[in-house]
Amino acid sequence: MDVKYQVFISSTYNDLKEERQEVIKVVLQMGHIPVSMEFFSAADEDQWSLIKGLLDECDYYVVIIGGIYGSIEEKSGKSYTQLEYEYAVEKGIPVIGILNRDVNRLSAEKRERKKVNQEKLAGFSELVKRKMCQFWSTPSDLASNVATSLHKLMNKNPRLGWTRVLPKEHPxxxxxxxxxxxxxxxxxxxxxxxxxxxxxxxxxxxxxxxxxxxxxxxxxxxxxxxxxxxxxxxxxxxxxxxxxxxxxxxxxxxxxxxxxxxxxxxxxxxxxxxxxxxxxxxxxxxxxxxxxxxxxxxxxxxxxxxxxxxxxxxxxxxxxxxxxxxxxxxxxxxxxxxxxxxxxxxxxxxxxxxxxxxxxxxxxxxxxxxxxxxxxxxxxxxxxxxxxxxxxxxxxxxxxxxxxxxxxxxxxxxxxxxxxxxxxxxxxxxxxxxxxxxxxxxxxxxxxxxxxxxxxxxxxxxxxxxxxxxxxxxxxxxxxxxxxxxxxxxxxxxxxxxxxxxxxxxxxxxxxxxxxxxxxxxxxxxxxxxxxxx
Missing domain, CATH: 1.25.40.390 (Serine Threonine Protein Phosphatase 5, Tetratricopeptide repeat)
Known part of the structure; x- marks a missing residue:
């Protein structure tokens, strides 16, 4: 029976809406279950608890990185996107990082202006490169790379996933x-x-x-x-x-x-x-x-x-x-x-x-x-x-x-x-x-x-x-x-x-x-x- 995997799709919110939608489509076309916080800003403690609960149920984790570091969690000084990534790694969830090839070519509103956040973004990007990663320039380019990487990762590291079990006659x-x-x-x-x-x-x-x-x-x-x-x-x-x-x-x-x-x-x-x-x-x-x-x-x-x-x-x-x-x-x-x-x-x-x-x-x-x-x-x-x-x-x-x-x-x-x-x-x-x-x-x-x-x-x-x-x-x-x-x-x-x-x-x-x-x-x-x- 075919297994359906639950894939958590993470990114900063406003700057990567189009890119995130392309990845959601890819996961659906592959026959799997996308999980994305489309309706949440991930900017408070209660929502962070919700996100962790959702991550615990996911089989794979995909993070899309552009030119914005994202909303900061006060205690750690890290963005919620980075916290999600680190939590997924900590829980042993296979991860894929998709990084923009050239941040400087992004429009001004899609790039960090503050030097401190630029440095944090660079550090986060280096962290993501230690695991499986790909690079993107356009949304369609991104979707193709996600599909290829997910296929390889699912074959290499199969997870429990979900299956439809039809009721049958039992003694x-x-x-x-x-x-x-x-x-x-x-x-x-x-x-x-x-x-x-x-x-x-x-x-x-x-x-x-x-x-x-x-x-x-x-x-x-x-x-x-x-x-x-x-x-x-x-x-x-x-x-x-x-x-x-x-x-x-x-x-x-x-x-x-x-x-x-x-x-x-x-x-x-x-x-x-x-x-x-x-x-x-x-x-x-x-x-x-x-x-x-x-x-x-x-x-x-x-x-x-x-x-x-x-x-x-x-x-x-x-x-x-x-x-x-x-x-x-x-x-x-x-x-x-x-x-x-x-x-x-x-x-x-x-x-x-x-x-x-x-x-x-x-x-x-x-x-x-x-x-x-x-x-x-x-x-x-x-x-x-x-x-x-x-x-x-x-x-x-x-x-x-x-x-x-x-x-x-x-x-x-x-x-x-x-x-x-x-x-x-x-x-x-x-x-x-x-x-x-x-x-x-x-x-x-x-x-x-x-x-x-x-x-x-x-x-x-x-x-x-x-x-x-x-x-x-x-x-x-x-x-x-x-x-x-x-x-x-x-x-x-x-x-x-x-x-x-x-x-x-x-x-x-x-x-x-x-x-x-x-x-x-x-x-x-x-x-x-x-x-x-x-």
Whole structure:
């Protein structure tokens, strides 16, 4: 299988924009993954931490040197470009230096004027010449030399790189071995080589484990991107860029949520396939459909158009491009309809399916259809609002949740515990959200009396003043209540977007209503295109 390498492209910023773009094109044409700090000035400590994190993930490093030394880091007195180079060498990352043949022939604005910086540039150039290097005069000349040098370096010093691993049929023993939860060891899972219903239900824990791993990273990214978090100091600087809504396509967390999302989808498709082959009761298949639909809803909220898989034969084909959101929503709602008619399914799983359907219909602004679903949940006698101090210590209002006292291996990520974990129960759909969704639905259907009734149920629970009328700022008030009640729980950003408030509240341009497709996915999948604006 072809290996895709991640190549860090370094240079001073303003003077070498054209040259840097030529090198990025070359790396893409070679089928590899370029990493370049196009949107960062690399002039503060936090960004330097981010750059080091990105360098740690790269396989090769290319530095382009012209006639400017670059921004200076105060403590060392060195430019950030030189610090990047030295860090790459220190970490054992193979490096290539591309130096201008004759700096004096560059235009005045592309040359250092200060003698001290000229001397530093000369010293840095001599340092780079000790390793593999080439020389350039024009951007096209530069691109040709980079291509030649990278090809030689990759052959001489192959690295780990990235590979696309398509899911394949695994024996149940292998599936069980991949997860660290309380599942019997392989020798005890299958008796006499025959899969039983009990065996498959044990493997279902694998899917729930993967779903918890997905919720872990999703809640972090959604909460930070929507400014739900109020921590003054985040655990690492890469998280700060998420909260600033400045996310490059090669950010680790972007890749992580993409990977965990599809890993979870693949797991449930495998479980569904096993259940169908063994004639296991329908509820196992239905549970898989619910969680697959939940994740696709999140994927379309985070990225918009994404690849859609719904069965194993598709997974074994070549990488596919994105399906549009409307198509994914239609297919997901069709799967949920089959779930709602499954008499073998528990009431709570049916209610989770209904809740996911409400989210899909709200995304499409199909308020009448969303009303049909939301009324089913509200008319249930089993859910009620928990007192504020008991929301995360009980499952009273939870439709979907993890009990972290029982799921001992889940949610130990220290970042999640600091930013998202509010108590014993981690809810991924609860009754507070149902009532706020009902408020939104009835407001848009012009039934303002019911909209006020549902939002006031939440406000009374919180000891807040009741609202007497809807008024012009009602949706803004609803969104404020949404953030206060459900911040860091995965739904606030969606509520902002579908009500047209994301750009105003978060101070972002329209294109940032979705995140960039991970750079690794773009490089590994020739059928994928980057989201507009990134």
């Amino acid at each position: 149940i023993e292998e599936i069980v071995q991949t997860v660290n939860v309380d599942i019997p060891k392989p020798k005890n899972v299958v008796s006499n080589g025959i899969l039983t219903e009990r065996d498959i239900r044990k493997v279902l824990k694998k899917g729930l484990f993967d779903f918890g791993s997905f919720i872990d990273i999703y809640f972090i990214i959604e909460g930070l991107y929507s400014h739900s978090n109020t921590e003054t100091k985040l655990p690492n600087s890469q998280l700060e860029w998420i909260r600033k809504n400045e996310i490059p396509a090669h950010l680790q967390q972007v890749k992580e949520i993409w990977t965990r999302s599809y890993r979870c989808i693949y797991t449930f498709i495998n479980i569904r396939d096993l259940a169908q082959k063994r004639g296991v009761p329908q509820d196992v298949i239905s549970i898989g459909n619910i969680f697959i639909s939940y994740i696709y809803y999140v994927l379309t909220e985070v990225w918009g158009d994404v690849p859609y898989f719904n069965n194993k034969p598709e997974l074994e084909m070549a990488p596919k491009g994105s399906s549009n959101v409307k198509e994914i929503r239609t297919l997901s709602l069709a799967n949920l309809q089959s779930v709602l008619h499954d008499s073998t399914l528990s009431t709570q799983h049916v209610d989770l399916a209904v809740g996911v359907a409400v989210r899909w219909e709200l995304q499409a602004k199909n308020y009448s259809k969303a009303k049909e679903y939301i009324d089913k949940l509200i008319n249930r006698d089993r859910y009620k609002l928990a007192p504020v101090h008991e929301i995360f210590s009980t499952d009273v209002e939870s439709i979907g949740y993890f009990d972290t006292d029982q799921e001992g291996s889940q949610f130990h990520n220290p970042v999640f515990r600091v930013l998202c974990k509010k108590g014993r129960f981690v809810h991924y759909l609860r009754y507070t959200e149902v009532l706020l969704m009902a408020t939104e639905i009835y407001f848009h259907l012009s039934d303002h009396q019911k909209a006020l009734y549902y939002i006031n149920l939440v406000r009374i629970r919180n000891n807040q003043p009741q609202l007497k009328e809807t008024g012009n700022n009602f949706i803004a008030t609803l969104l404020d209540d949404w953030k206060a009640n459900l911040g860091m729980e995965g739904s606030y950003f969606s509520a902002l977007k579908r009500n047209g408030y994301a750009e105003k509240v978060l101070g972002i341009p329209a294109f940032k209503s979705v995140l960039p497709i991970p750079a690794q996915e773009i490089a590994l999948n020739p059928n994928m295109q980057q989201n507009e604006g990134y």
